[in-house]
Amino acid sequence: MANKLAAGNWKMNGTTAQLAEIDALHKAHPDPSVDILICPPATLLSRLSDATKDSAIATGAQDCHAHNSGAHTGDISAEMVKDAGGSYVILGHSERRTDHGETDAIVQAKTQAALDAGLIAVVCIGETEAERDAGTTLDVLGTQLAGSLPDGIDGNTVVVAYEPVWAIGTGRVPTLEQIAEAHDFMRKTLADRFGSAADDIALLYGGSVKPGNASEIFATSNVDxxxxxxxxxxxADFTGIITALENA
Structure with a gap:
């Protein structure tokens, strides 16, 4: 069975003052029964890793390059993430796919680099509003899963996050039936490819998750x-979500 994971993606938000939230989070969950992950901007990763080293909170990056080093100005490698204290990295987020033109092949190469560095990859997939309206959601998810994941993965190396693009930051949330359909499809698709190893791959939902709707989302089929x-x-907000997951 997959571990339960509450992962926070700070995106391009946060300076040193934001680290005070980590102290508050640790005090609220000194001994959590679920895994907690914070992925801050790269500028805070090392300091956040230092701040959480004696806690149950893991840290990660929001992206990494497919190569270990080289002439890639502005990028960071998976080995650099590891060196900064990170243990996870988010890959293939829709904002990276859209804003930076990342294809499934690029996401797969980055995922392999993360695994080679000993990081856990949080690989994101999800459909646009147009794809949802066209009825092609499951086709899109199947294509992204096939193209974004390398061979030989399991629950110790990869987490998959389903984030319908039209629900990210909009306040819109799919119906529980839509979430269940997507997560059940992902589990079956992963099982068809990876066998019993798929049982341990955590499937996360993302897209306007809040303390007020977290409990019903976590009660949905195959949402880990x-x-x-x-x-x-x-x-204060993230604590409500974590508590809902602990009680799920």
Whole structure:
């Protein structure tokens, strides 16, 4: 069975003052029964890793390059993430796919680099509003899973996050039936490819998750946690989501 994971993606938010939220989060969950992950901007990764080293909170990056080093100005490698104290990295987020033109092949190469460096990859997939309206959601998810994941993965190396693009930061949330359909499809698709190893791969839902809707989302079939954006920036908000996951 997959571990439960509450993951916070701070995106391009946060300076040193934001680290105070980590102290508050640790005090609220000194001994959590679920895994907690914070992925801050790269500028805070090392300091956040230092701040959480004696806690149950893991840290990660929001992206990494497919190569270990080289002439890639502005990028960071998976080995650099590891060196900075990170143990996870988010890959293939829709904002990277859209804003930076990342294809499934690029995401797969980055995922392999993360695995080679000993990181756990949080690989994101999800459909646009147009794809949802066209009825091609499951086709899109199947294509992204096939193209974004390398061979030989399991629950110790990869987490998959389903984030419908039209629900990210909009306040819109799919119906519970839509979430269940997507997560059940992902589990079956992963099982068809990876066999019993798929049972241990955590499937996260992301897209306007808040304390007020977290409990019903976590009660949905094959939802093992959440990848949370804005609501992870404040400990008071993220705590409500973590508590809902602990009680699921």
């Amino acid at each position: 946690g959440a990848l949370v954006g804005g609501a992870s920036l404040k400990a």
